[in-house]
Amino acid sequence: MEAITTTDVAAVQRGNVLLVDGMALLFRGFYANSYGGYIRKTSDGTPTNAIFGFVKYLLDAIKTFKPTHVICCWDMGSQTFRTEKFTNYKANRPDAPLELIPQFDLVKEVVSSFGIPNVGIVGYEADDCIGTLSRKFGANLGHDVHVLTGDHDMLQLVTDRVKVIIMKKGASNYAVYDPATLLAEKQLTALQFIDLKGLIGDTSDNYPGVKGIGEKTAVKLLLEHGSIDGIVENLELLTKSVKAKIEADLEMLHLCRELATIYCEAPVDCAIEEAVWSPDYRTVHDKFTELEFNSLVKEIERLTAVS
Template identity: 80%
Template sequence: MDNNNVMLIDGMALLFRGYYANSYGGYIRKTSAGLPTNAVYGFVKYMLDAISRFKPTHVICCWDMGSKTFRTEKYDGYKANRPDAPLELVPQFDLVKEVVSSFNIPNVGIAGFEADDCIGTLARKFESDDTNVHILTGDHDMLQLVTDRTRVIIMKKGASNYAVYDAQTLLEEKQLTAAQFIDLKGLIGDTSDNYPGVKGIGEKTAVKLLLEYESIDGIVANLPSLSKSVKAKIESDLDMLHLCRELATIKCDAPIDCAVEDSLWRPDPDKVREKFLELEFNSLVKEISAFHSVVA
């Protein structure tokens, strides 16, 4: 199985990026019947670009399944700051899954868990079968999943612009190991996910503490050695620190299964063409013969 290279796609990350990249100036791409398709169009462009660049043998797309998860049960405020999705995006949530299915790519999601947890679980499962994994996302939280066999591809601004992280790149660029990323989030919180971390501790201080004491456990065990102000901040927010670490941790044992053999990247061009014509993606229809060479 060593030649297998599975790409796990963070579906929402690509879909939201596709929406905002294709709604500038207020123009939203729609079919002649008035169905908005701008986000799905962007999603397909991003997905095909990444597949042609990283040449996976297998592809799986993971999705969030609603806003209630085990994290919102632990902490009411989790992601409570997120605005509602734009109206034109709402009908595209189901539509994009139809498009993914037209490529014969499995759509994976499970109620009560986030796409991150599905991705983490599948990455660990495939790694144990000696398979290489690429995770395609825009979310730096995924960096905690980097291992010898799993790389995280962060989509950056602009087309075909990626930062690829393996364990070595992570240490060189961020000074931290994958596991320390979880503890970093525990210490500083995450404004986009709306959990606070320790009040008054910023990234610079957090990284310094982790470089010295390796982990939150190491920091807590050495509280007497810390400066008076840092010690006071951590002591007054100790429960929140542990909760935030828990919220930041991607679960790698979600009750999910998707066999690698069900995700072989071998789309049927006719099936895809039919879907593209239905959505009036005429410029993409012309590209089908080009991406056919990606799958051949």
């Protein structure tokens, strides 16, 4: 871990805000650090493998993208406004591994030790918090925003001000999407990603889309008609087979589009002043020592000359 230069935010008119998908990093950290069933634990038996991985991912991203501000967003339980709309939403998800459960609260303590705000609200997903804050800091306040995640659903948030960083396999391996790269690589605009999910569904989130419509057909339809609304308005122009499939699942199509849409007006907020990236490394050192992250403690001692 290298020293990270802190920007004097007061002297910078436009900030660079990093919005972190906390669960995405934590789950990735858990599975990346459970080789052959081995789980890193403290001497009192507290599992910490997911947190260790989380910290490594977080610091690498901060070193790479050099934010002036950092905020971490979290899911706050499985029941949200989406499960009220569709009871099977994410109902296929297995329970979290037992060793991961105590790390949910501990990781937030680690985040706080860096001076990073933890943001989440019951009834909404982390995606909705990230979407809401990305609009606030991007469109409304004129900052540059980077969203750090492994979830391609976040691509719908891409704008001229908001870039989405998809974590790929391997250390320091990122795909960064702005409107131009999104269009060049995926053929679709950010908003069309919502309609794509409405058409094909999402097996991970457990909503079906239109039965019999795959990604290739869905992309073709969106390129030809622009949106779900455009497709529905031009049903008579579709092949007999595709028309029949959409008509049979029209109600589900509209519901799945709602489920796929990240809600960007969630009742959540975080003042930009609270998110300045300016950690007190002595506080971090104490938390790493508590969690017995010996290799990271040595790096913190080097940075702060703690003896």
